[in-house]
Structures are given as structure tokens and as C-alpha cells.
Amino acid sequence: MQFQRQIEVRTNGRGLVDLTREVAACVRDSRVTSGLAVLFCRHTSASLVITENADPSARGDLLDWLERVAPDGDPRNVHDAEGPDDSPAHQRSALLRTSETIPIAGGALALGTWQGIFLAEHRHAAHSRSVLVHISGE
């Protein structure tokens, strides 16, 4: 059994958007009880990460850390056609995930208690982002 749905996300610029509910709805609608949910982010300046879903300060620290690891406006970046956040957005996408695969058990995503699924927008401007959800199983 296979099921595909594209989730469209409107971001408000740099930050994390929680997709957990929308992915869970895909699993429900697929009627798959045991299988896999594959998430695929169709961009190179936005990406996926599964991280702490409870305390917003954990996510704030994750974003601040990305600023330190791949800072905007680093003069060593050459590719700035779209601005000082252009290359850093690709670098952060390379550091986080383009695809993520989550097992389905008992008809639900087998996430741990503290795991949320997030789209990470790496550009400062608001964007429309597409995440393809592919579910397979029984």
C-alpha cells in the first residue's frame, strides 16, 4: 500500500515550523498501520529536523547555534546572488536533513515522546515550501 501527499508550508522567514500534526494526518489518511513515512523537502535552502517539541528555548538555541556554525554575511562566501543569507541557507540545509524516514507502528508515527518534526526555513524572507510525504506499508 502506498500513499503520497505534498504538504505546502508558508514560512514567515527563518525559523522552525512544526509539521508533526500534518504528517500524522497523512498517516491516518493512508490507513497504513505498519510501515514507513518518508518526508522529503524539495528545497536546498530549507530542510527538515526532528528535535525537541516541548520547550521553545531548545529550538531557539538550535537556531542560534546554526547562526554561529554557518553565519550570514561571511565574507568568505562568494555565492550571494540572493543576499547574505544565500550560501548560509545551503550550508544549513546540508547540515540538517533533506529526507527523514519514520517507522509507523500501530497506525501511528513511532516518534519518541519529545520528538517533533520541523521544517527549517533558512532564508530571511517568507517562502512557500513543499514537503512530500510518502507512506508505504500495510
Place this chain on the structure above:
Amino acid sequence: MQFQRQIEVRTNGRGLVDLTREVAACVRDSRVTSGLAVLFCRHTSASLVITENADPSARGDLLDWLERVAPDGDPRNVHDAEGPDDSPAHQRSALLRTSETIPIAGGALALGTWQGIFLAEHRHAAHSRSVLVHISGE
């Protein structure tokens, strides 16, 4: 054909735990000869990495590097409810992998010669960690 088993790992605090044998045992027990093994780490302060399995100094350097990339006690981290290794554990989890997918060929994991599958514990305290193994194929 589908098979799921949760591997429970007791860590001794920060470090890498080799899961290769336990994952290989799952493949054997699944009787899948051609397919996929998906590993999913159900935590946000521990993660997965496939790296050099031969010389322990390679793994030591990987851990030391993570200390430099996401240092404990960085005063710019706000989220320290569980200690100075709280946010760095989430940051390191975001840098390594939550899920990893390994093809199965000829009834075995299609790992390269030098590849081992490791759970990376990012907290200093010992923890119980769960890794879900989902196998599908023929």
C-alpha cells in the same frame, strides 16, 4: 514482508555504542534477503551515525570534533534546564542522524567494509535509548 524490533541501548554517558551486530541480527531474524533496513532513534539528545568501525581513534576524533562544533556550557545557550550539556545534545543530534536507511542485499546489510552503525549518546549521564529497526522487502 515487514519486520519491526526495538533495540534498547543502555549508554554509559557521552560516547558511541556499536549497534551493527544487533541490527544485523534483526535482518537475519526478518528473513528478508533483498530490501531495506530503516533505523530510527526515538530521542532528541541521542542520534545515529555510520562511521569508521576499525580504529577507535577515528571515533575519538569525531567525538572531540563535536565538542568543538557544539561545546558544552556555551553561554549563548539559554536552554540548560537539564545542565550545560542540554542544548549541545540537541544540536549534536541535529548534526548527526535521527534516521538512517541501509539496503539489504543477499540477506545482509549492504554496509561498506569500514562502516559501523553507532548510537551517539550526547548527554553525560547514562541513559536508556530506544532505536526502532524496521525491515521491509522480500
Place this chain on the structure above:
Amino acid sequence: MQFQRQIEVRTNGRGLVDLTREVAACVRDSRVTSGLAVLFCRHTSASLVITENADPSARGDLLDWLERVAPDGDPRNVHDAEGPDDSPAHQRSALLRTSETIPIAGGALALGTWQGIFLAEHRHAAHSRSVLVHISGE
């Protein structure tokens, strides 16, 4: 339906090699119209990344950034049996991807417009690298 093919890549030392066409050819040859393409890099000093396929300067900046994040010859690395790029190659592999999963829709990889699939060679010497492509679906 399942299909496996190993892609052999001859690298010219450190850099990115575009595999998009060869992976697309696997999808075509598999005759799968809806499913998943899993890529698995069988090495610990080379890895995969899906990134910007248009402007070479974006890829140049990505490589330069990896030099800053995991520099060659860092005196804190102990494992240098194969040279000053030995441990940095493992560190960069841990930062990028060992496996990547791409949905197939309408008989083609569901990549975004600007996404290319690249093998990242992290060693300075030329190497032969193997990427296993596993396709499943209908």
C-alpha cells in the same frame, strides 16, 4: 517491485560529483512509477548531499564551509594514519549524509527544481566510490 544497482564513481579528490542523471537512469530502468529511491554511500570518508544544482559558486561555498567546520590538519585530531585529511573526512561524512531517500512520482525522482544529488569526496586523493541505489514501489 524492487531494483538494486551499484553506481561506481571515480572521484578526482575532494569535491562534489553530480549523480542525478545516473540515479534517474536507475529509476527509469526499474520501471517503478510510484515508490522510493534509497541511495546509500558505502564509505566513511565520502558521503551524499542534495544541494543547489545551478550555480557552481553555491557548491564552492559549501565545500569552503566544510573546510572551516572540519579543517584539515587540526592538531587536535589524533587519527591521521592516512594523512591530515583522514579524520576531517570522517567528520564531514558525519555532517553530510550516508543515506538519502527520494520519493518517486510519475515515474521520476520527485526532486525540487534546484536539487541535484551529489557524492561528496572528502579525501584529497582520487578514489573509487560505491553508491548503492535501491528502488521499491509499483
